[in-house]
Amino acid sequence: MKALILVGGFGTRLRPLTLTLPKPLVEFGNQPMIYHQVEALAAAGVTDIVLAVNYRPEIMTAALNKYEEQFNVKITFSVESEPLGTAGPLKLAEKILGKDNSPFFVLNSDVICEYPFKKLLDFHKSHGEEGTIVVTKVEEPSKYGVIVHKPNHPSRIDRFVEKPVEFVGNRINAGIYILNPSVLKRIELRPTSIEQETFPAIVKDGGLHSFDLEGFWMDVGQPKDFLSGTCLYLSSLNKRNPKALVPASEPYVFGGNVMVHPTAKIGKNCRIGPNVVLGPNVVVGDGVRIQRSVILENAKVKDHAWVKSTICGWNSSIGRWARLENVTVLGDDVSIGDEVYVNGGSVLPHKSIKQNVETPSIIM
Ligand code: GDD
């Protein structure tokens, strides 16, 4: 089977992390986001994966080559010379996606869930039409693509509205599709949007269906959602694969759902959790309190720091008695001084912060 992952886009909403790494390589649950997708695709029997890239392809190529061996898949980089949007990349990869008559998966690179590829394939085959979109329910649908069903039909889509300004429904496009190769004929090789152009065209011909997602879902393309997605992912792991988490009996674990890389070091009298990920070579001092946060590779959290709802970037350090909260994001190699308070700060790479940041702001 074949799949295409849309890994382009500049990832601006996930800055300052994406100033250092392209969004699909930012670690989510201690693995690059794209790792989770390649792993799930391979498990569903996909052998041919196209990565549609336009932003910094050289970093992506190096990182992804090793997955070919690990998951026994062929990964092809389809590099755009100008951003082709969310549909143009499918046309650019037509040779691979259209090489046989079987359907192919398409994924946005920033969506995290228990990817239902096998069930999706079965459902798609059962209705036999052009495309199937995975849908999930959200409370705030305006930042997504919303689908509306045909009256009296459980799955056939009547309307697809991208980022609606008025409420049309709360069942949204989860950014995961399975499409027949015939869809490629509908797309021109130019910058074009699958949501704005291709889906409405298929809907008009009555060939687009929805498939309801089970379990959690999150687009983790912005810091607030990255943190919420981390909480959902950790609680899902707690049910599916608790061995990936630190046992709740560990004295420093508080409230559960704590993932600690084997190379991370934790000092005495810490209280960590719920919902914390500590990356490779992270060093946590004594008496540290961390909750609802992600600490990326090589970062240091010094003695008695208090960290909540924070993403601490690679190689950064958080000073003694510092207090970080309210969706604070530190880029690569940031230093937060001792006793400094940061409230919702977004700090660009290589900055050193010595004064309090009292109100949410970007520090450059
Ligand atoms: N190759 C390539 N080229 N990829 C691109 C380009 C491009 O020019 N532009 C965007 N992408 C990729 C992004 O990297 C991402 O993986 C995916 O296309 C979707 O782009 P986003 O920028 O993340 O879109 P969104 O989050 O606002 O909305 C999309 O996702 C929602 C679900 O999270 C839409 O598909 C919505 O309908 C959907 O509900």
Ligand code: MG
């Ligand atoms: Mg997105």
